[in-house]
Amino acid sequence: MKKKLNNIFQYICISYTTILIVTTLTNICINGLDHSTHSTFLLEIFFLLVVYWGIELLTDQINIFQKISPIIYVSAHIFVEYIVFLLFAALFNWYSLCLKNLFRFTLTFILIEIIVRSIFYHKIKIAEEEINRLITDQNISQH
Amino acid sequence: MLLTSITIQQENDCVENEILIRCKVIDTRLKHLIEYIQQFTFCLEGFSKDGLASIPIESIYYIESVEKRTFLYLETETFESKANLTALETQLLNTPFVRISKNCILNTSYLKSVKAFANHRFEATLKNGEKIIISRTYVNDLREKMKNN
Numbered sequence: 001m002k003k004k005l006n007n008i009f010q011y012i013c014i015s016y017t018t019i020l021i022v023t024t025l026t027n028i029c030i031n032g033l034d035h036s037t038h039s040t041f042l043l044e045i046f047f048l049l050v051v052y053w054g055i056e057l058l059t060d061q062i063n064i065f066q067k068i069s070p071i072i073y074v075s076a077h078i079f080v081e082y083i084v085f086l087l088f089a090a091l092f093n094w095y096s097l098c099l100k101n102l103f104r105f106t107l108t109f110i111l112i113e114i115i116v117r118s119i120f121y122h123k124i125k126i127a128e129e130e131i132n133r134l135i136t137d138q139n140i141s142q143h
Numbered sequence: 144m145l146l147t148s149i150t151i152q153q154e155n156d157c158v159e160n161e162i163l164i165r166c167k168v169i170d171t172r173l174k175h176l177i178e179y180i181q182q183f184t185f186c187l188e189g190f191s192k193d194g195l196a197s198i199p200i201e202s203i204y205y206i207e208s209v210e211k212r213t214f215l216y217l218e219t220e221t222f223e224s225k226a227n228l229t230a231l232e233t234q235l236l237n238t239p240f241v242r243i244s245k246n247c248i249l250n251t252s253y254l255k256s257v258k259a260f261a262n263h264r265f266e267a268t269l270k271n272g273e274k275i276i277i278s279r280t281y282v283n284d285l286r287e288k289m290k291n292n
Contacts, residue, residue: 070260128259134289
């Protein structure tokens, strides 16, 4: 059941993202690039995620990041993501520069980080359980 | 197909240990058994301060590459290998060894437990108490290897 739910969740996420990208690109092709529309914002979010993924790949290649404590690693990672998020917000005029908007965007960022990281943490905990179960099975058969 | 009997012939004039498998077809179970036995058929060369040694692969806990040098870690000893990690990975393809990070290959037979961290990496605890890091890129490879074991 868990595996089925996991597959459905992945299917929905991939389909949803694909639909958003395709419709956004179609809208841009038909109506041209207009920063005031929501479709351009969706494409900007997509680029933001690509940049985030690039940061992930880069930190994966650097050995020093594998040796530091997981808490420091995650904190540093969130901080870098936050800076990139603010840069994108400023670059694409997601908000006018004022303290109230900065507070609002910081809260949004924190909320998204909590949700996304919780989902992924839950997934790796499931993987941990499965591998430990396989190790136990292997050790039993070895004895 | 079930393994119905095991015959062991102990002979004083035997020069080399030999395993003969008599079967009608090689099914998945038998294939796994053959792969398991195969790891006992070859050794890796490693050198230490005492000189060159032939190391049975089932005694190796993990293989690590550090600054372009490859080391074979046994329970308490360490040897250096002349082969690089990629070459060793190919050589150890049908054995319990699996790549767990850019610079490490682990013998899953010595795996005691794994622990997941918030940074999506795993820490493997080996039967000798040593701890090594599993990169998230290779977690699925480890899981698949464990399933096949």
